Amino acid sequence: MDKKLKVGIIGATGMVGQRFACLLENHPWFDVVVLAASKRSAGLTYEEAVKDRWKMEAPLPDKYKKMVIMDAAEVEEICSQVDFVFCAISLDKAKTRLLEEEYAKHETPVVSNNSANRGVSDVPVLIPEINADHAKVIEAQRKRLGTKRGFIAVKPNCSIQSYVPPINALLKYEPTEILACTYQAISGSGKTFKECPEILDNVIPYIGGEEEKSENEPLKIWGKLEDGKIINAINPVITTQCLRVPVLDGHIAAVFVKFKNKPTKEQILEAWRDFKAPELVRNLPSAPKEFLHYFEEENRPQPKLDRDFEHGMGITMGRLREDKVYDYKFIGLSHNTLRGAAGGGVLSAEYLTAAGYITAK
Ligand SMILES: NC(=O)C1=CN([C@@H]2O[C@H](COP(=O)(O)OP(=O)(O)OC[C@H]3O[C@@H](n4cnc5c(N)ncnc54)[C@H](OP(=O)(O)O)[C@@H]3O)[C@@H](O)[C@H]2O)C=CC1
Numbered sequence: 001m002d003k004k005l006k007v008g009i010i011g012a013t014g015m016v017g018q019r020f021a022c023l024l025e026n027h028p029w030f031d032v033v034v035l036a037a038s039k040r041s042a043g044l045t046y047e048e049a050v051k052d053r054w055k056m057e058a059p060l061p062d063k064y065k066k067m068v069i070m071d072a073a074e075v076e077e078i079c080s081q082v083d084f085v086f087c088a089i090s091l092d093k094a095k096t097r098l099l100e101e102e103y104a105k106h107e108t109p110v111v112s113n114n115s116a117n118r119g120v121s122d123v124p125v126l127i128p129e130i131n132a133d134h135a136k137v138i139e140a141q142r143k144r145l146g147t148k149r150g151f152i153a154v155k156p157n158c159s160i161q162s163y164v165p166p167i168n169a170l171l172k173y174e175p176t177e178i179l180a181c182t183y184q185a186i187s188g189s190g191k192t193f194k195e196c197p198e199i200l201d202n203v204i205p206y207i208g209g210e211e212e213k214s215e216n217e218p219l220k221i222w223g224k225l226e227d228g229k230i231i232n233a234i235n236p237v238i239t240t241q242c243l244r245v246p247v248l249d250g251h252i253a254a255v256f257v258k259f260k261n262k263p264t265k266e267q268i269l270e271a272w273r274d275f276k277a278p279e280l281v282r283n284l285p286s287a288p289k290e291f292l293h294y295f296e297e298e299n300r301p302q303p304k305l306d307r308d309f310e311h312g313m314g315i316t317m318g319r320l321r322e323d324k325v326y327d328y329k330f331i332g333l334s335h336n337t338l339r340g341a342a343g344g345g346v347l348s349a350e351y352l353t354a355a356g357y358i359t360a361k
């Protein structure tokens, strides 16, 4: 790429926004020129705004320290400075949806981490290794929005990333039923242990809205593009329970799966070993070299040991075995704020750039 694309991070002060800032510090294609958040932070330097709430292990990058935070509601001004934006904000769904559409209508592509637009049939919900071709729906979305270059693309909920990629590699055996129990890290709620003392020595058996997202979003990812819409898949039927556990980063899923054509254990391991994303995706700067990795050790994967596999962009699995009720069961793990949030967003933006959907203004 001759010149880097100019990028804004909307929600830059939050847990996911901070991840974006770190991932983009030295990105080969993208240069962060705008940091935006709510009115509460607008006008402060980034250093001032995150002073008591920097949640990353890495120190706050020098590049951002003196940048003055803009108000995310100043859409026109922000759009005049950037080629596209990443968006990760805590705001109610209806307002988020409108705000994202406003950016798109100002001819600024939005790569979103929020759930607000995931249910819209012409908005692609991307895991680039799996459904990069869904980006084709952007053409129809642009017609609806009346834009030439503006559009919204989203990354899916983080809980599904621990079981959808491994099961995706097995689609040829026609999975009919999936049961997944997820054990989700506290960073998924934007918190650290200091901010979440109730989780110590505890498990919280409810994460608002999570099970609905976990059961429905995979069906859109496995859906078909028809007449300018993504039509959700009907199968497999998915049921989940999502629990919050005392882990900082990394969502584990205990997964059970039934197939129409039951594979052998060796066939499953082979499908995981041989899975290859499309070449364009494999060569993106943030793409993991190994997307799916199976551990033979019985006590893996573990969040603390394995969440950073492939810089937090790979999915690890273990304990594959036959089951008495379902055909097979296994454990999956993904890093929720990397693959499941900012990393997934950056990879999607790289794909959308490489495929020509995001360009310099
Ligand atoms: N944490 C995770 O693992 C994941 C989070 N997500 C999604 O990403 C989004 C952000 O999550 P997270 O980073 O954890 O949340 P945080 O609560 O940590 O951060 C929220 C961000 O939103 C900003 N914000 C709040 N209100 C407004 C507003 N009215 N206008 C503009 N910006 C506003 C905040 O700015 P200020 O500091 O000024 O208040 C802050 O930058 C959510 O939609 C979440 O569901 C998705 C996948 C995983």
Ligand SMILES: N[C@@H](CC(=O)OP(=O)(O)O)C(=O)O
Pocket: 113, 114, 115, 156, 157, 158, 159, 184, 185, 187, 188, 189, 207, 210, 213, 336
């Ligand atoms: N709800 C997830 C994080 C999240 O924000 O998901 P979503 O992107 O679907 O809103 C968690 O708590 O771990």
